[in-house]
Amino acid sequence: MRIGLAADHAGQSLKRDLAEHLRTRGHETVDYGASSTEPVDYPEYAAKLARAVASGEVERGIFTCGSGIGPMIAANKIKGVRAAVVSDEWSARDAVEHVDVNYLTLGERVIGVELAKSIVDAYLTAQVQDGRHRRRREQIAALEEAREGVARPSDGPTGAKQPKARSERG
16 A cells, blocks of 8 residues: 655654554554754645545555644545554544545544554555445535535534623623
8 A cells, every 4th residue: 555654844754663663563654854853834734634635645654743733634634545543453443434434633642653653554454434424424424415504613612603792792
């Protein structure tokens, strides 16, 4: 399998360890940066990897950083990418089987290298399931296509209208 890898400054060590692990498992890896422990802004690299996943340039993506949270959010902004931050094998398998996750984020400050390798193995060997999971994936795809459920900035985090401030009430 052709796997894209990327990391920010806080995920360099784990990225190197996973690249070696993947190669020993027979996978081809493509590095989308960054390549230093000098501070960088993760959205740039998360998006670069996400675009490679969405275009089919790589079959799956793995991003390593401190927590995995920010890059997961950034990657999910790219149409066609379904990213999840994972810290155990069961969630990695479930993410692929049920949701067809194609972009995994891992927190180097959260999990150790051996657990990360096990998570990646579970992620890459899991198979997408049909049945009710297909129906749910189709519903998620429809949300992405229609951009439904996205709150407008004035609507607050849940999409519900926020009450007016006292000075705005009549």
